[in-house]
Amino acid sequence: MSQGFKPVTTRPQEIEDLSFQMITEELGTHPFTEEQFPVVQRVIHASADFELGRSLLFHPRAVQAGVEAIRKGRPIVADVQMVQVGISKPRIEQFGGGVRVYISDSDVVEEAKRLGTTRAIVSMRKAVREAEGGIFAIGNAPTALLELIRLVKEGTARPGLIVGVPVGFVSAAESKEELAKLDIPFITNQGRKGGSPTAVAAVNALSLLAVKG
């Protein structure tokens, strides 16, 4: 057998520790608070993208609100299944919470057809009815985020925290600009980048903070 590259380590915790050390060193000076930094680190860890990490924007109460929502066992709503499966469950479940996704529910699919709109939009309407005070993690659909913002503005939705980081070329950056105008807890980023791993990384960083205390 030919000799190939040998990794420094194959132990997951060692890989993560070494990665976080590299991220801290390479990032250098940054505008984030001590409380926000673990979220930024984990987003960079999931993307290997410092530009994406630096583009993150936090409402002043965002991290605290996210940690509190998890500790109170409030539900986490994922916009798509990729976000749902990526979020680490044990740390959420130990506080009585869980991770929900509504976009493929049969009533959502039917309602979207009936109204001639997207499943993403209808799933947010269902989510705000069923997950008050929860964390809304939106990594994919700008239309879902825009609908959630609309529901917040009209007073129908009272999320504990919105993690709004959809990726894309059409409406993604604009939807995040709208989110950043709200005075409720949010984590978002400037520009087109983001996506499911960004949403997952932010929530996983928050649940780690919830456990560490």
Place this chain on the structure above:
Amino acid sequence: MSQGFKPVTTRPQEIEDLSFQMITEELGTHPFTEEQFPVVQRVIHASADFELGRSLLFHPRAVQAGVEAIRKGRPIVADVQMVQVGISKPRIEQFGGGVRVYISDSDVVEEAKRLGTTRAIVSMRKAVREAEGGIFAIGNAPTALLELIRLVKEGTARPGLIVGVPVGFVSAAESKEELAKLDIPFITNQGRKGGSPTAVAAVNALSLLAVKG
């Protein structure tokens, strides 16, 4: 209700068409063949990252091999659940294929514990026994990709195509350099970036080509 941003369109197909048009225009000149370009476009679409798109590397037979594997109903192996759920199923299933993930199988978990190694490594050993000629889509674990490369070199693994795009700071770039040395069909990229959405986008682009062909 206050007036917010109004998206150009909320129709998924229109959003995608408009996005692809923007990607083609902004990318400008590029080194990819006509056959490879739909994969590049879809990776940029999923990441909003032109640098990531430009970093893609294709074995000369990669796209053809991927399309053939899908048309023959060969299995697609995902390294993690985020890749498994992200891959569009109807176009795979119409040819008799499916998308498998082994990393949480109880026998994989037990074997990894017994050997003191990672589930990612053990899951690849199981996958090569059960998915000969299939597409291996690795978006997360460099250790999985390195193990798959080892199994190819020793003659145990005969994948139809390896989509090897793990993201990360430790061993990810190196594992992809090793993959690019093999003379079997692969799609990979240079550097640290990549991840589940990249693997998903590449496979979804291939299944679209398989259907259109």
